[in-house]
Amino acid sequence: MLFRSTVEADLDRLLRCVVDEPVSSAHPGRLLDHLRSGDYRHDRVWIAEQDGEILARAVWWGFPGGDRPLALDCVYVHPSVRDRVGLAADLLRHAHDAYGARPDYHLFLAPGWRDDEEAAAAVAWRQEAAARAGLTDALERHRYEWTPGAPVPAPSRRLVFRPEDDDEAFVRAFMRVAEGSLDDHTRRAAAVMGAEAQAREDVSDYRSMPGDRSMWRLAYTEDGDLVGVALPSANGGGPVVGYLGVVPEHRGHGYVDDLLGEITRRHAERGAERIVADTDTGNVPMARAFERAGYRAFAVRLVISPSAS
Ligand SMILES: CC(C)(COP(=O)(O)OP(=O)(O)OC[C@H]1O[C@@H](n2cnc3c(N)ncnc32)[C@H](O)[C@@H]1OP(=O)(O)O)[C@@H](O)C(=O)NCCC(=O)NCCS
The missing domain is CATH 3.40.630.30 (Gcn5-related N-acetyltransferase (GNAT))
Known part of the structure; x- marks a missing residue:
């Protein structure tokens, strides 16, 4: 053979x-x-x-x-x-x-x-x-889709979204939102390579995607406190939610809805016919946010990886 x-x-x-x-x-x-x-x-x-x-x-x-x-x-x-x-x-x-x-x-x-x-x-x-x-660990991710039949969210009334040209600002924000993440890939990668290298790799991977970099946003309270990140993106199949996250000290206030709303609205404004997203079945706050925002679970992604230990 x-x-x-x-x-x-x-x-x-x-x-x-x-x-x-x-x-x-x-x-x-x-x-x-x-x-x-x-x-x-x-x-x-x-x-x-x-x-x-x-x-x-x-x-x-x-x-x-x-x-x-x-x-x-x-x-x-x-x-x-x-x-x-x-x-x-x-x-x-x-x-x-x-x-x-x-x-x-x-x-x-x-x-x-x-x-x-x-x-x-x-x-x-x-x-x-x-x-x-050697690929021994299995993880399931829900796949969600938004289509124009679902509502287009109104702009957030409590967060300010700002563009930021400096990738380093996103690296720092990614590090913050990765703390205590329920996302398996983020946790594994941070454990293997360290939080900063992991954040840098994530930002660089989003840079490699065909999504428009000018749509990336940092989210702040009206007092200027960083709440999180919202990165609408795209892959070969079309618009994707990309990445969003809330820094640990601002979790539990439903800001996830504001961030997801911003991403959905920006894509919808550009005429998206479909927006796709994935999240681990264990990331319950994220899965609930997709459901609240009218995203439909249409498939499952089974990810088989090398052992984490
Ligand atoms: C997923 C995430 C965006 C949720 O943000 P959020 O604005 O805090 O979400 P909610 O306010 O709706 O939280 C709902 C509940 O889940 C809890 N929760 C949220 N994130 C949590 C976390 N990482 N670990 C444990 N509990 C969490 C909240 O405290 C809240 O609990 P309560 O109902 O007892 O008050 C946030 O956890 C995060 O940034 N995680 C890391 C990045 C990530 O996973 N992004 C999604 C990738 S697809």
Whole structure:
């Protein structure tokens, strides 16, 4: 068995790797689209090949022009393979060795996917293969969407939102709002790399996104006290909530509604047809804020990561 990353000449064969299970996948349209946009790159598509046949394929996603793959997007194994878990695990291990990293695996599923036998089975073997390649921890995130049928919030009456050109001001604000965060990724990353490096990486990742930097805001009380951040953003699929947070000393006053309202309103003013957002199922204050603001839970993102310990 040969394990390798792909090249342009593999494209026709890559397009014939079609997942027919109810999980998200790099289906032919998405593969072509994302290879064109740079979200996928051939050196981040890996295959297991025998006698010229692709028996397994794994596809990672990253920001176009970004320096690292950010998430595993799709695992496919040909139906003729008996040990699909073993082959997929070997493929992931080869790619991880080449990357010098084990990016998280993101699976997009319907709400209530565990009650759907086919979806649960499709997740189970992939999760087992990922675990054998060192991705052992699972976390679920709610996916929310706002569409124009939902209300457009009025401007906040108690907070002042100011643009800020200096990224360093956002790094400092990100550090403050990360304190005591209920968001798993923020907590893990801060524990591994330290609060400042984590804040810097987050700001730099938001900079890499196609959202308009001039929409980023710091939020203050009328007395000029920093309350939090509101970063409307966008990804390849369109407008996203991006990031928001409240500094610890101002939590518990519902300011989350003002920040989310500001982001929703700014996107709506620009004619957004859909605004998407994710939050961990454990981040209850954030999930409640989405529901109060008329966002609808339309999917679940299952994130499988290396062990935090
Ligand atoms: C999520 C967040 C924005 C909520 O802000 P908020 O304005 O305090 O939210 P609410 O006022 O609606 O809080 C509701 C309740 O949750 C509690 N709460 C809010 N954040 C909390 C936290 N991080 N840890 C524990 N409890 C929290 C509040 O104290 C309040 O409790 P109460 O009802 O007993 O008074 C804030 O916790 C935060 O900035 N977290 C870090 C960043 C983050 O997670 N951003 C979202 C990423 S998708």
